[in-house]
Structure formats: C-alpha cells, structure tokens
Amino acid sequence: MKNILFVLNIYPGKGGIESVTNTLVEYLCRYFRIYTLSLSEIPEVTKPNGIEQSFVFPGEDYDKNIAFFNELVARLNIGVIINQGMFLHISDIIFNAERNRKVPVISCLHGMPMYEKHIFWNMPAVKAASRSVKRKWRIKMMFNRCKEYNNLLDTFKKGHQRISAESARTVLLCDEYVSSYNKYYDIVNKVYVIAVSNPLPQKYESVKPLKWDERKDEILFVGRVCEEKRVDLLLNLWRRVKNKNGWKLVIVGDGESLDELKELVSRHKIENVDFRGYTETPETYYKDAKFLALTSKFEGLGMCLIEAMRYGVVPVAFNVSDGVKSVIEESGGILVKMDDNRKFVKILKAITKGEIGDERMSEMAYAKSMRYSINTIGPRWVKIINEVVED
Structure with missing residues (x-):
C-alpha cells in the first residue's frame, strides 16, 4: 500500500x-x-x-x-x-x-x-498605501505600467x-x-x-431532497465571512428588497468580517437576516432552504453551490469564473453578469414574490450535483x- x-x-x-x-x-x-x-x-x-x-x-x-x-x-x-x-x-x-x-x-x-x-488590492502593503498612491497605481494599470502590480503577476x-x-x-x-x-x-x-x-463528501451520497413546498422561505449564504466573499454586498442587495414577504437571508459561517457585518445589519436596520455562525454540518441548513446566493469577488468552483444543489437548493451567483459557470449551467440555477447588482436585486425580489423557484428548478439542481x-x-x-x- x-x-x-x-x-x-x-x-x-x-x-x-x-x-x-x-x-x-x-x-x-x-x-x-x-x-x-x-x-x-x-x-x-x-x-x-x-x-x-x-x-x-x-x-x-x-x-x-x-x-x-x-x-x-x-x-x-x-x-x-x-x-x-x-x-x-x-x-x-x-x-x-x-x-x-x-x-x-x-x-x-x-x-x-x-x-x-x-x-x-487585498495585499497588506497595498491596503496600507495612501489614496493618492492607489490612484496613481490605477492610472498606471490602464497603461500596463504599474510596477508593483506587474511584479505580482x-x-x-x-x-x-x-x-x-x-x-x-x-x-x-x-x-x-x-x-x-x-x-x-x-x-x-x-x-x-x-x-x-x-x-462531494460521502455523506451526501444518500441525500433525498425535500419537496419544494416542504422547504422554508430561506436564501442561504454558506462560507467564510471575509472580504473576498463580499457578504457585505449581499446584505446591501438584500436591504434593497423592501417587501421580503417573510423570506429570510441566512448567513452560515464565520470569519474576520463577521462583527463588521453584524454592525452593518444593525446600523441600517436590515430586516430578516440571521447569522448562524460556523458549522461543520452545513447540510443542517441546506436541507430546508430554497435558494443559495453567492456574491464572491472571485471563486474557483464554489463547493457551497454543489453541496446546496445536492439538497435541491437552487443557486444564484455572479458569473465570476468559468468554474462557477460550469457548476450552475444546466442546474436550474441563475447566473448573473458580474457586478450587475440591479439584476441580482431584481432576482431577489422575484424570489420573495414567488415568481422564481419551483420543483423543476430544484430537481435540476439535484440532478446536476450527481456529476460531483x-x-x-x-x-x-x-x-x-x-x-x-x-x-
């Protein structure tokens, strides 16, 4: 051996x-x-x-x-x-x-x-630079003359x-x-x-998803709560959904941005948001939810997408990479053009109004997850x- x-x-x-x-x-x-x-x-x-x-x-x-x-x-x-x-x-x-x-x-x-x-832009030395220095870097990048950026690449x-x-x-x-x-x-x-x-982990092999009407009216985020995942953006998009019709946004995970995000929710009085913290068993939340939202700045594949789909959860994500696109295509999920915040909000509103989401989409998500x-x-x-x- x-x-x-x-x-x-x-x-x-x-x-x-x-x-x-x-x-x-x-x-x-x-x-x-x-x-x-x-x-x-x-x-x-x-x-x-x-x-x-x-x-x-x-x-x-x-x-x-x-x-x-x-x-x-x-x-x-x-x-x-x-x-x-x-x-x-x-x-x-x-x-x-x-x-x-x-x-x-x-x-x-x-x-x-x-x-x-x-x-x-997330490197410590870059984040610590003054606004004027960052502005110079951005201008130089336009002409491929930013030494610091080119050295990194x-x-x-x-x-x-x-x-x-x-x-x-x-x-x-x-x-x-x-x-x-x-x-x-x-x-x-x-x-x-x-x-x-x-x-997918072995424990997902025996999963039998709930029917659509047996699920809770919940939209999940599952993952590290950090800058690159842009959970702050997701919260601000959710904030623009005025009539939530009983739907909840459930944040599962922890990280360096957690306290800041809780303060954001409190400061702007964003309703129907639950922070559930880190768990080694996210399937506890997957099994009951209807949608999973991902607003990452960049993402290799997005295991949370695949895990959620195994439970028949319908994914909604920005098209940040070929990896994310490869997962969501033919899954019943929704792929949003990168940084098209208006479209993402429109989808969230349609979800809370019951205009998007049904058994067919859930079944497609489950079927696509079998490839993994x-x-x-x-x-x-x-x-x-x-x-x-x-x-």
Missing part, C-alpha cells in the same frame, strides 16, 4: 481546500496510507479517521522547514506528494533542490487561474511555470480552466495539465495516483 502525503497551508481548517482534503482522505484511505503536513492548524476542527498521522512544519524558518519536509518524506517512505492549493511559499518547500525527485508530486490549484489579478506566472514543470500532474477544477491556465502561464508540459472537479459524486471522482484520483507512480 502506497503512502500519500498531502501538503497544505492550513490543516485541519475551516476553508474549502481543507474540506475537499477531508473528502479525498475519506475515500483514498481505502487504497493508500494517508499523511498530512501543513504550515498551521486549527486544532478544534475535526479530522477524518482515515489519516495515519498529521504533522505541522516546525516554524517560519525556510531552511528548517525544507529539512523537516525532506526528512519526513524519507522517514515515512512517501510514494506520492499532493500539493494542495499550489501556494507559492509551500511549493518552494516541496520543490526544494535537495528533495527526492523520485517521489512524484501532484499539484492541485483549488482557485481560478489568474486569481492573483484579484488579490492585489510575474511572480505568480514564474511560480506556476515552475510548479507545472516539476509536477507529475497539475490538476485544475474544470475543463474550462485548462486552456486558460496553459495559455496565460505559458505552460510547456500541457499534456500533464488536467481537470478533476472537487467531489465522490464515487465518480474518487476512482479518477486513484487512477491518477497510480499513473504518476508508474510514469
């Missing part, structure tokens, strides 16, 4: 990458011995039973982390390394000059290609080129991402760039792992 090492930024944790890792571990542990290694952890979060042992890097010292990684790979006789997230700082450790090159690496991008274009481009060149496989979230990834990052080994969607079954995607992972060992 081969030994597999998942290497992550945080594990265990509350994010999408950590949740997907749990799902893969629960399936792959039938065929392989699973170990995990991460830079940090959230100890109170439950890990799946299929993990042999979890490790955390010793600290922030780069050289010590490399030595720890190389020693661990040798001591555990690791057969395959799975680079979860393709974070540049972790990839630098994985692909260090002293590593055992006989151990193949599968690198998995859990976001959208070119997402670095969206994170520039160049760093990511070189990073992805190196990761792809040294990985046995580079795994993206959907077929639509493959061509854009290869083209934008000028990838040489295109044949080894493949698409495998994130799977772990019993379909799990065997693909087993095949990929065995292939890279044999290459």
Whole structure:
C-alpha cells in the first residue's frame, strides 16, 4: 500500500481546500496510507479517521522547514506528494533542490487561474498605501505600467511555470480552466495539465431532497465571512428588497468580517437576516432552504453551490469564473453578469414574490450535483495516483 502525503497551508481548517482534503482522505484511505503536513492548524476542527498521522512544519524558518519536509518524506517512505492549493511559499518547500525527485508530486490549484489579478488590492502593503498612491497605481494599470502590480503577476506566472514543470500532474477544477491556465502561464508540459472537479463528501451520497413546498422561505449564504466573499454586498442587495414577504437571508459561517457585518445589519436596520455562525454540518441548513446566493469577488468552483444543489437548493451567483459557470449551467440555477447588482436585486425580489423557484428548478439542481459524486471522482484520483507512480 502506497503512502500519500498531502501538503497544505492550513490543516485541519475551516476553508474549502481543507474540506475537499477531508473528502479525498475519506475515500483514498481505502487504497493508500494517508499523511498530512501543513504550515498551521486549527486544532478544534475535526479530522477524518482515515489519516495515519498529521504533522505541522516546525516554524517560519525556510531552511528548517525544507529539512523537516525532506526528512519526513524519507522517514515515512512517501510514494506520492499532493500539493494542495499550489501556494507559492509551500511549493518552494516541496520543490526544494535537495528533495527526492523520485517521489512524484501532484499539484492541485483549488482557485481560478489568474486569481492573483484579484488579490492585489487585498495585499497588506497595498491596503496600507495612501489614496493618492492607489490612484496613481490605477492610472498606471490602464497603461500596463504599474510596477508593483506587474511584479505580482510575474511572480505568480514564474511560480506556476515552475510548479507545472516539476509536477507529475497539475490538476485544475474544470475543463474550462485548462486552456486558460496553459495559455496565460505559458505552460510547456500541457499534456500533464488536467481537470478533476472537487467531489462531494460521502455523506451526501444518500441525500433525498425535500419537496419544494416542504422547504422554508430561506436564501442561504454558506462560507467564510471575509472580504473576498463580499457578504457585505449581499446584505446591501438584500436591504434593497423592501417587501421580503417573510423570506429570510441566512448567513452560515464565520470569519474576520463577521462583527463588521453584524454592525452593518444593525446600523441600517436590515430586516430578516440571521447569522448562524460556523458549522461543520452545513447540510443542517441546506436541507430546508430554497435558494443559495453567492456574491464572491472571485471563486474557483464554489463547493457551497454543489453541496446546496445536492439538497435541491437552487443557486444564484455572479458569473465570476468559468468554474462557477460550469457548476450552475444546466442546474436550474441563475447566473448573473458580474457586478450587475440591479439584476441580482431584481432576482431577489422575484424570489420573495414567488415568481422564481419551483420543483423543476430544484430537481435540476439535484440532478446536476450527481456529476460531483465522490464515487465518480474518487476512482479518477486513484487512477491518477497510480499513473504518476508508474510514469
């Protein structure tokens, strides 16, 4: 039985990458011995039973982390390394000059290609800059002359080129991402760039959705409550729905923006909003709701969309990426042009008036979710792992 090492930024944790890792571990542990290694952890979060042992890097010292990684790979006789997230700082450790090159690496991008274009303004140094400096940067960007922005893009481009060149496989979230990834990052080994969607957890296999008229009049948001998810925008859009007709917007999750959002609701007296906090069992909310709303600034795939659809919940989201589009198309859900806030509000109003939403849409959402079954995607992972060992 081969030994597999998942290497992550945080594990265990509350994010999408950590949740997907749990799902893969629960399936792959039938065929392989699973170990995990991460830079940090959230100890109170439950890990799946299929993990042999979890490790955390010793600290922030780069050289010590490399030595720890190389020693661990040798001591555990690791057969395959799975680079979860393709974070540049972790990839630098994985692909260090002293590593055992006989151990193949599968690198998995859990976001959208070119997402670095969206994170520039969230970087600490950029956020701390004065308004006048930011204004100069914006003007320079119009002429492709913003050195800080171009340096960021160049760093990511070189990073992805190196990761792809040294990985046995580079795994993206959907077929639509493959061509854009290869083209934008000028990838040489295109044949080894493949698409495998994130799977639903095993516990979703037996789900039988409620009928539409048995559900509550609720619109869900499920995920991290942070700037990139733009829950503040969702709340402001909901605020513009004056007659809510008993419908509720239910926010499930926590994060650095939670207190700020609660204050926003209180200050503007936004009605019919419930904050439910973080949960390891979001299905508690999926099973009763009718719609799920996603207003993210960027999104790789949106596992909350797929999870909700398994329960027959109809998704409504901005068209922020090919990944989100690939999930919502043919699902009965509604895809809104990016930043068309007026259209999003119009849809929310139609929902609360009963003009949108029925059993047919719910059934389509459930049917589309079947494509993301772990019993379909799990065997693909087993095949990929065995292939890279044999290459």
